[in-house]
Amino acid sequence: MQTFIFRRLLFMIPTLIGATLFVFLLMRIVPGDIAYALLAGEEGAAAVDPASLEKLREELGTNDPLPLQYWNWIKGIPMGDLGNSMWNRLPVADEIMIRMPVTGQLAIMSVIIGCVVGIPLGIISALKQDTWIDAIARFFSIFFLALPAFWEGLMILMLTVRVWRWMPPLGRNYLWEDPSANMAQLIFPALIIGFNLMAIVTRMTRSTMLEVLREDYIRTARAKGLANTVVIWRHVLKNSMIPVVTVVSMSVGGLLGGTVVSETVFSIPGIGVHLIEAIRNRDYTTVQALILVFAFIFVFINLLVDIIYGWLDPRISNN
Amino acid sequence: MATDINEIDFAEKENRLWSLTKQFGSWCRKRTIGAVGLFMVLVVLAAAILNPVIKRYDPNETNVPDRLQGPNAQHFFGTDDFGRDLWARIIGGAVISAQVGFISVAIGSVIGLIFGVISGFFGGGIDNLIQRITEIMLSIPGILLALALMATDVGSGGIDTVVMALSIIFIPRTVRVMRGSVLSCKENVYIDAARAIGCKPSRIMWRHITPNVMAPYLVLASSLLGTAILTEASLSFLGLGVPPPHPSWGRLLSGSVMLYAISAPWMVIVPGVAITWLVLGFNVFGDALRDTFDPKLRGR
Numbered sequence: 124m125q126t127f128i129f130r131r132l133l134f135m136i137p138t139l140i141g142a143t144l145f146v147f148l149l150m151r152i153v154p155g156d157i158a159y160a161l162l163a164g165e166e167g168a169a170a171v172d173p174a175s176l177e178k179l180r181e182e183l184g185t186n187d188p189l190p191l192q193y194w195n196w197i198k199g200i201p202m203g204d205l206g207n208s209m210w211n212r213l214p215v216a217d218e219i220m221i222r223m224p225v226t227g228q229l230a231i232m233s234v235i236i237g238c239v240v241g242i243p244l245g246i247i248s249a250l251k252q253d254t255w256i257d258a259i260a261r262f263f264s265i266f267f268l269a270l271p272a273f274w275e276g277l278m279i280l281m282l283t284v285r286v287w288r289w290m291p292p293l294g295r296n297y298l299w300e301d302p303s304a305n306m307a308q309l310i311f312p313a314l315i316i317g318f319n320l321m322a323i324v325t326r327m328t329r330s331t332m333l334e335v336l337r338e339d340y341i342r343t344a345r346a347k348g349l350a351n352t353v354v355i356w357r358h359v360l361k362n363s364m365i366p367v368v369t370v371v372s373m374s375v376g377g378l379l380g381g382t383v384v385s386e387t388v389f390s391i392p393g394i395g396v397h398l399i400e401a402i403r404n405r406d407y408t409t410v411q412a413l414i415l416v417f418a419f420i421f422v423f424i425n426l427l428v429d430i431i432y433g434w435l436d437p438r439i440s441n442n
Numbered sequence: 443m444a445t446d447i448n449e450i451d452f453a454e455k456e457n458r459l460w461s462l463t464k465q466f467g468s469w470c471r472k473r474t475i476g477a478v479g480l481f482m483v484l485v486v487l488a489a490a491i492l493n494p495v496i497k498r499y500d501p502n503e504t505n506v507p508d509r510l511q512g513p514n515a516q517h518f519f520g521t522d523d524f525g526r527d528l529w530a531r532i533i534g535g536a537v538i539s540a541q542v543g544f545i546s547v548a549i550g551s552v553i554g555l556i557f558g559v560i561s562g563f564f565g566g567g568i569d570n571l572i573q574r575i576t577e578i579m580l581s582i583p584g585i586l587l588a589l590a591l592m593a594t595d596v597g598s599g600g601i602d603t604v605v606m607a608l609s610i611i612f613i614p615r616t617v618r619v620m621r622g623s624v625l626s627c628k629e630n631v632y633i634d635a636a637r638a639i640g641c642k643p644s645r646i647m648w649r650h651i652t653p654n655v656m657a658p659y660l661v662l663a664s665s666l667l668g669t670a671i672l673t674e675a676s677l678s679f680l681g682l683g684v685p686p687p688h689p690s691w692g693r694l695l696s697g698s699v700m701l702y703a704i705s706a707p708w709m710v711i712v713p714g715v716a717i718t719w720l721v722l723g724f725n726v727f728g729d730a731l732r733d734t735f736d737p738k739l740r741g742r
Contacts, residue, residue, distance in 0.1 A: 138574075265726060265729065268668075269668065269718050273679045274695060278710065281710055284704065380586055383589070384679070414582060
């Protein structure tokens with residue numbers, strides 16, 4: 124088991140380095156001069172003074188050759204230094220640390236909602252295959268996949284404002300400081316992202332359950348006279364949870380994207396909103412750092428899932 | 443004699459068309475829900491294609507005296523805060539959504555298909571390299587990758603950038619799925635036969651394998667279409683997608699629209715229903731396609 128975890132950790136390093144390189148190239152190779160964009164602002168070309176342009180380029184380091192720029196960027200990352208914001212020249216990492224708890228909480232709440240609703244719904248749907256319960260569950264899940272998250276948010280806001288004359292609180296509310304304001308602020312976005320995840324989890328649970336139900340060992344278990352509930356809990360569920368865990372971990376990417384949209388709709392000061400603000404301000408170092416943070420979270424969660432796997436199914440870790 | 447042959451050809455062609463129609467008819471009967479999905483998509487496509495004919499108002503024409511009207515006989519979906527006709531704007535948005543969706547899925551999935559087939563067919567070092575690059579691209583969540591691409595292009599941002607961003611998102615996903623299909627297709631006896639009669643690898647790849655992985659490819663492409671439309675709408679909602687003169691569905695919901703949540707709720711409701719309608723149509727149709735082509739994956 125330890126060698127398995129160690130090997131997975133080792134495999135992760137090239138992916139992470141690759142991710143930094145990919146993000147860096149993405150931000151540099153696409154046409155457009157950062158210094159020029161910063162000076163020109165919304166008005167465009169006319170007002171840019173060549174001397175100050177050169178000075179700004181020098182300051183931002185965009186005149187250096189690309190490999191040097193890349194090195195200057197990544198050398199600080201292992202120490203947690205993600206560079207300074209181009210907008211207010213403050214360290215990017217500090218702002219991320221302030222905003223991280225809210226986004227993290229939102230993501231965790233969404234995963235809990237998605238699994239708590241999705242897994243039982245998928246199980247019932249599979250056990251009652253081709254009945255009206257199954258039909259409703261399937262429609263429910265495909266419908267929530269099609270709903271745009273931002274529109275759900277707008278509709279919820281419209282409803283709360285029209286019916287109860289109430290708006291979720293704004294500003295920064297930490298769970299440990301003001302739990303009720305925190306929950307009132309996060310419950311709706313968490314429900315929106317959670318129900319999107321629920322749709323994926325339900326579909327996956329249902330289809331793997333159906334597959335496992337047709338296996339020979341299930342027939343054997345029934346044949347030797349085990350009670351139905353024992354067959355379902357011990358044999359079917361245990362064997363169908365692995366693909367579900369994969370799907371949940373793969374959906375974390377979509378979930379992180381979902382936080383950006385939901386945070387914007389509900390004005391929650393998390394890292395998602397920070398990313399949008401940074402893009403609007405053409406704060407490239409912050410954008411670069413945030414995309415990297417999201418990528419790292421994604422890769423780490425997948426690693427965690429791999430480890431859970433090895434633990435759930437010893438066949439995988441021995442391989 | 444010549445005319446006779448022509449007539450026979452013609453009759454045969456007609457027969458083939460007729461049998462295709464019959465096949466399609468029986469498919470629709472067997473997969474009623476899938477047919478409903480297809481119908482939902484076709485309604486929107488028809489509206490987009492017939493746009494020049496059924497157009498009653500210009501989507502960008504402001505008409506202040508008519509502002510904030512509810513749905514009525516003149517303005518089917520009502521008007522917005524500038525008096526622009528929402529029906530015209532929704533149809534204009536359908537044109538954009540269809541354009542962005544089809545072009546980005548076509549570009550992204552074809553590039554992904556090519557690399558997926560190469561990766562699965564050759565295996566070894568090439569496979570390893572392509573898979574590592576795919577992994578790296580997948581490590582950045584889709585919409586965030588698109589946002590980063592849009593960020594580098596805020597000033598000049600256009601439909602092209604949106605299409606490019608979406609295409610790049612779709613490449614690694616297609617590579618993954620197609621590689622898997624190619625790996626299982628490679629085991630077929632006819633591939634051995636093609637090798638035995640001395641076909642070149644390129645011929646085997648594009649003439650023998652690719653046509654046989656078209657079913658999973660089409661299923662994937664149809665589900666990507668839904669994703670493309672949702673992602674474009676989200677980007678435009680965030681103000682980082684399709685730029686202003688174009689009436690994109692996402693942009694209809696951005697900005698000051700919530701100021702009118704009380705006085706003109708249709709401004710919020712209508713664009714969202716349009717997005718849900720089209721995406722739901724694509725998803726339902728894609729599911730039915732999957733059930734048809736790949737009974738083993740039924741219901742996933």
